[in-house]
Amino acid sequence: xxxxxxxxxxxxxxxxxxxxxxxxxxxxxxxxxxxxxxxxxxxxxxxxxxxxxxxxxxxxxxxxxxxxxxxxxxxxxxxxxxxxxxxxxxxxxxxxxxxxxxxxxxxxxxxxxxxxxxxxxxxxxxxxxxxxxxxxxxxxxxxxxxxxxxxxxxxxxxxxxxxxxxxxxxxxxxxxxxxxxxxxxxxxxxxxxxxxxxxxxxxxxxxxxxxxxxxxxx
Ligand SMILES: NC(=O)c1ccc[n+]([C@@H]2O[C@H](COP(=O)([O-])OP(=O)(O)OC[C@H]3O[C@@H](n4cnc5c(N)ncnc54)[C@H](OP(=O)(O)O)[C@@H]3O)[C@@H](O)[C@H]2O)c1
Numbered sequence: 001x002x003x004x005x006x007x008x009x010x011x012x013x014x015x016x017x018x019x020x021x022x023x024x025x026x027x028x029x030x031x032x033x034x035x036x037x038x039x040x041x042x043x044x045x046x047x048x049x050x051x052x053x054x055x056x057x058x059x060x061x062x063x064x065x066x067x068x069x070x071x072x073x074x075x076x077x078x079x080x081x082x083x084x085x086x087x088x089x090x091x092x093x094x095x096x097x098x099x100x101x102x103x104x105x106x107x108x109x110x111x112x113x114x115x116x117x118x119x120x121x122x123x124x125x126x127x128x129x130x131x132x133x134x135x136x137x138x139x140x141x142x143x144x145x146x147x148x149x150x151x152x153x154x155x156x157x158x159x160x161x162x163x164x165x166x167x168x169x170x171x172x173x174x175x176x177x178x179x180x181x182x183x184x185x186x187x188x189x190x191x192x193x194x195x196x197x198x199x200x201x202x203x204x205x206x207x208x209x210x211x212x213x214x215x216x217x218x
Pocket of ligand 1: 016017018019024025026027029030031032033035056057058060061063064085086087088089090107108128129130133148149150151152153154156180
């Protein structure tokens with residue numbers, strides 16, 4: 001590896017996630033719930049419009065089937081690359097991210113299947129670590145990404161120490177107990193709060209990603 005190709009070269013990483021007042025990012029069994037207000041959705045679309053790629057884990061595709069597009073200020077649809085982490089290549093053929101509307105990149109360890117509408121990057125299982133995936137993205141020309149979830153993928157990024165900005169929207173409404181929590185079994189992130197802003201329907205926290213991970217987790 002030459003000087004120009006250090007493993008530390010990686011895209012800038014922003015995490016954005018929304019949780020209910022009582023800490024849930026999804027309902028029971030991973031059922032999607034609407035947490036963001038219209039104003040918050042506008043903020044998320046501006047964030048999406050500012051990056052080269054939007055990254056999610058396969059469970060988010062299976063539960064929510066998002067198209068991961070961005071709406072520009074003038075209502076124009078923007079199309080950053082869509083990046084999916086899917087070690088077993090479980091993505092269904094009819095997933096919206098396979099609509100060929102924009103570039104879709106899947107990182108997997110399964111070489112047994114082809115997927116129409118996506119660039120499938122087959123890696124050795126041990127290479128499916130976040131730093132390695134980020135380095136690959138960098139080499140593909142991707143310089144800035146937005147990680148939207150779910151909880152599993154977000155904690156992998158935090159533990160890898162590869163998060164530059166972390167936004168957590170907390171909605172004003174609770175949802176029924178029993179869903180997926182980002183901070184399940186962990187303290188709420190009071191110590192990590194860098195900034196708080198009230199926006200319509202809730203509040204937006206900016207968190208210090210390094211303070212979210214305790215020493216024994218890293
Ligand atoms: N409120 C929000 O802002 C928000 C945003 C997004 C999602 N969500 C919710 O979050 C829920 C899903 O969260 P989740 O924690 O269950 O799952 P997830 O993070 O969406 O996906 C996790 C899965 O991704 C795969 N994966 C993770 N790291 C990988 C890697 N380095 N390489 C290859 N594959 C990798 C693994 O699949 P395998 O097990 O097959 O290896 C893992 O089980 C959904 O219910 C969704 O509604 C909420």
